[in-house]
Amino acid sequence: MNHRLADALRACSTRVTVHVCALVLVLTHAAAFRPDVLAQTSAAAPPTAPATGQAAGQAAGQTAGQATGQAAAAAQKPGTALPRVRLVATGGTISNRPGGRLTADELIKSVPELTTYTRPEAEQFLNVASSEITLDQWVQLARRINTLFREDRDLAGVVVTSGTDTLEETAYFLHLTVRSDKPVVVVGAMRRPGIPGYEGQANLLAGFRVAASPEARGRGAFVVLNDEILSAREATKTDAQRLDTFNTRMTGVLGVVDADRVVFYRDVVKRHSAKSEFDVEKITSLPRVDVLLTYQGAPGDLIRASADAGAKGVVIATAAGATSGTQGEGIRYAAEKNVIVVRATRTGAGRIMGGANAPRPGGPQAGTNGPGSAARASVAGEDLSPIKARILLMLALTKTSDPLEVQRMFLEY
Numbered sequence: 001m002n003h004r005l006a007d008a009l010r011a012c013s014t015r016v017t018v019h020v021c022a023l024v025l026v027l028t029h030a031a032a033f034r035p036d037v038l039a040q041t042s043a044a045a046p047p048t049a050p051a052t053g054q055a056a057g058q059a060a061g062q063t064a065g066q067a068t069g070q071a072a073a074a075a076q077k078p079g080t081a082l083p084r085v086r087l088v089a090t091g092g093t094i095s096n097r098p099g100g101r102l103t104a105d106e107l108i109k110s111v112p113e114l115t116t117y118t119r120p121e122a123e124q125f126l127n128v129a130s131s132e133i134t135l136d137q138w139v140q141l142a143r144r145i146n147t148l149f150r151e152d153r154d155l156a157g158v159v160v161t162s163g164t165d166t167l168e169e170t171a172y173f174l175h176l177t178v179r180s181d182k183p184v185v186v187v188g189a190m191r192r193p194g195i196p197g198y199e200g201q202a203n204l205l206a207g208f209r210v211a212a213s214p215e216a217r218g219r220g221a222f223v224v225l226n227d228e229i230l231s232a233r234e235a236t237k238t239d240a241q242r243l244d245t246f247n248t249r250m251t252g253v254l255g256v257v258d259a260d261r262v263v264f265y266r267d268v269v270k271r272h273s274a275k276s277e278f279d280v281e282k283i284t285s286l287p288r289v290d291v292l293l294t295y296q297g298a299p300g301d302l303i304r305a306s307a308d309a310g311a312k313g314v315v316i317a318t319a320a321g322a323t324s325g326t327q328g329e330g331i332r333y334a335a336e337k338n339v340i341v342v343r344a345t346r347t348g349a350g351r352i353m354g355g356a357n358a359p360r361p362g363g364p365q366a367g368t369n370g371p372g373s374a375a376r377a378s379v380a381g382e383d384l385s386p387i388k389a390r391i392l393l394m395l396a397l398t399k400t401s402d403p404l405e406v407q408r409m410f411l412e413y
Contacts, residue, residue: 186223
């Protein structure tokens with residue numbers, strides 16, 4: 001046996017831990033073939049006291065903890081800087097610290113790991129509960145992000161913080177109105193800062209990593225929580241309390257955020273972002289669109305009341321498209337007032353077929369009060385949830401009041 005190897009083994013049995021021993025063995029074994037290796041290593045490092053078991057364990061833990069960050073840095077092309085990602089904070093539970101909300105800068109500073117993957121920037125747009133955000137502020141937010149991407153070509157992506165109550169709505173609005181192929185990632189938290197299990201920092205880190213990923217480009221806006229990447233079109237909140245509340249029911253996740261990399265499994269085929277026809281620069285305000293529920297014996301006078309109160313559109317949240325009670329009469333009244341009515345499913349999955357005078361298999365539509373006239377006077381919301389159908393209808397009404405054109409948009413988006 002090589003005398004250096006024998007010396008190393010004796011040292012391992014008496015003075016150092018297994019972790020340090022393994023390193024010594026590798027060096028001494030290499031020195032058997034390249035004697036200069038051990039000499040250069042010894043010359044480069046000053047003599048130190050023998051490592052204790054605790055110190056060696058800490059060193060091993062630090063090495064393991066840094067492995068992911070080193071791998072991410074190694075993945076960058078030599079000489080290139082980390083991608084720049086900007087946080088545009090609007091508030092929500094993720095920042096709702098007792099005694100005062102966290103600012104955008106404080107959120108960034110609370111996650112030092114962000115600098116492993118990105119060059120983070122912070123911007124405070126709002127700092128309120130998501131339910132307090134107005135439609136006008138939605139328009140302003142979309143304009144701001146469009147401006148960032150238009151004027152700052154080196155910006156890789158944007159992360160938006162939001163409260164989870166209306167997070168899916170904000171995300172879908174940005175999905176339709178940010179006309180860039182760069183990613184917009186909306187994140188939030190179910191638990192506020194300072195509470196055990198607060199997941200806001202982990203969600204923020206995952207969101208930044210997705211926004212920095214080149215593979216995220218061209219896929220629209222995302223909802224990223226719980227290390228899962230969801231399309232803003234499909235994501236929905238399904239539980240009032242659980243951390244894994246956001247899912248997509250039928251369609252599944254777009255991808256995941258794992259320790260080693262961001263992984264995408266599929267694409268988004270509906271129109272969005274850079275291919276969207278909705279230009280917020282030309283929108284002064286969003287039209288009123290109400291959402292009403294179908295239930296046994298539902299009265300049509302609520303639809304009439306919406307039309308009379310100035311609504312330009314009404315979304316009827318049905319099961320499979322059928323209305324109830326006197327809702328058919330209300331839909332026909334709305335049509336006479338040039339109010340667009342969209343039927344959307346409240347079941348959480350599936351789609352509403354036909355609509356807007358589209359031909360129906362088997363003749364007149366069955367299952368609605370009246371001989372199909374209510375269905376033919378309305379637009380089919382496809383697989384969008386009622387609250388997302390409302391968003392698309394609001395944007396559609398900024399361009400047209402033709403039911404056939406609105407139906408086209410529901411098919412394409």
